Amino acid sequence: MVWELTPWRPFEFDRIRKEMDRLWDSFLEGRPMRRAGEWLPSIDVSETKSDLVIKAELPGMDSKDIDISLSNGFLTIKGEKNQEKEEKDENYHLIERSYGSFTRSVRLPREVQSDKITASFKNGVLRVTLPKSEEAKKKEIKIKVE
Numbered sequence: 001m002v003w004e005l006t007p008w009r010p011f012e013f014d015r016i017r018k019e020m021d022r023l024w025d026s027f028l029e030g031r032p033m034r035r036a037g038e039w040l041p042s043i044d045v046s047e048t049k050s051d052l053v054i055k056a057e058l059p060g061m062d063s064k065d066i067d068i069s070l071s072n073g074f075l076t077i078k079g080e081k082n083q084e085k086e087e088k089d090e091n092y093h094l095i096e097r098s099y100g101s102f103t104r105s106v107r108l109p110r111e112v113q114s115d116k117i118t119a120s121f122k123n124g125v126l127r128v129t130l131p132k133s134e135e136a137k138k139k140e141i142k143i144k145v146e
Contacts, residue, residue: 039081039098045106052108052130059124060097066121068128070114075128076105111135 044055056077058066067078083099111133119128 039100039102040104041077041102043077043104043106045109047109050132052110052112052132054106054128054130056104056126056128057124058121058126061124063121063126066126068119068126070108070112070117070130073108074105075108075130076103077126077128078103 042057044053046053046055054075054077058079058081061079061081065079065081069076069078078101080101081099108130112130113133116131117128119126121127
């Protein structure tokens with residue numbers, strides 16, 4: 001009689017280690033935490049002399065599925081990415097793309113002119129341009145070095 005030896009694993013340590021690595025990576029990179037299966041688009045926040053610019057990657061979405069709002073110094077982007085319709089005879093072996101609703105809020109570092117905000121959506125990238133208020137443009141603090 002031949003016996004096959006397999007290592008004894010009381011817990012799935014590899015899975016736990018990978019999850020902990022993911023949590024630490026998110027924490028150290030300053031990205032928001034997300035639950036398994038939750039989708040959060042990546043965003044960039046930049047500043048020019050006259051504007052704040054926020055870009056969000058929203059691949060596979062349509063502009064009509066995106067909602068943008070500004071309240072109390074926070075810009076909020078909401079939306080829902082729907083899963084493609086599955087074919088009858090199609091059997092999936094792996095699904096890595098994420099679907100579902102999401103909400104991302106960004107605290108704006110400056111005051112903006114809310115009545116002049118513009119947004120465009122091209123090639124899966126949302127670009128929101130927020131013109132800075134006149135006070136925010138003028139705000140420069142000179143520090144004397146002794």
